[in-house]
Amino acid sequence: MWGIVGEFMYICTFFNDRTQKGHKNYCYFIEFDCKMRFIGDFSAKTDAKGRVFLPVAFRKILDAEGELRLVLRKDIFQKCLVLYPESVWNAQLDGLRCGLNQWNSKDQMMLRQFVADAEQVELDSQGRLLISKAKLQYAGIEGDVRFLAMVDRVEVWSKQMFEALMEQCDILGGEMEQRFGEKDGIF
Secondary structure, eight states, rough: OEEETTTTTEEEEEEEOSSSEEEEEEEEEEEEOOOOOBBBEEEEOOOTTEEEOHHHHHHHHHTTTTOOOOEEEEEEESSSSSEEHHHHHHHHHHHHHHHOOOHHHHHHHHHHHHHHTTTTOOOOOTTOOOOHHHHHHHOSSEEEEEEEEEEEEEEEOOOOHHOOOHHHHOOOOHHHHHHHHTSSSSO
């Protein structure tokens, strides 16, 4: 089976794996050139109601792509929030569902946990989004916010937590050299 979802082309194969019970499902994604490329790191402040202005640079990209709705969820690795344009979220879900077996309870729990935390958010007429108190508390956001572009999505951080994380991670050059230094044509 194959198809196109947003900027992704997927190819899925289903076959009976004799080494284990049941069917195996393999899904390969081929990413097209993603039109939506966020760039930058911006500071903002939440108001008493939990509203925060999305940076103008990000709003312009969303407007140019006709993205009206966004999805906000907790990050699965860090204490921050992730803001997805709806088309990117949908492609993410399609990839996740394709890679999981609907008849496997652990896979279903993984999908359940991933989508249960998501909520749809929209910008108001002034370009603000409302972040729920529970999500603000999870991310440790108490006023100062950092928006970090992550290619096709945006991370929303507590300013203090982001700065503490970046102080710990002063290893970028060494890590990139180790991972890509011996490969030709990466950049």
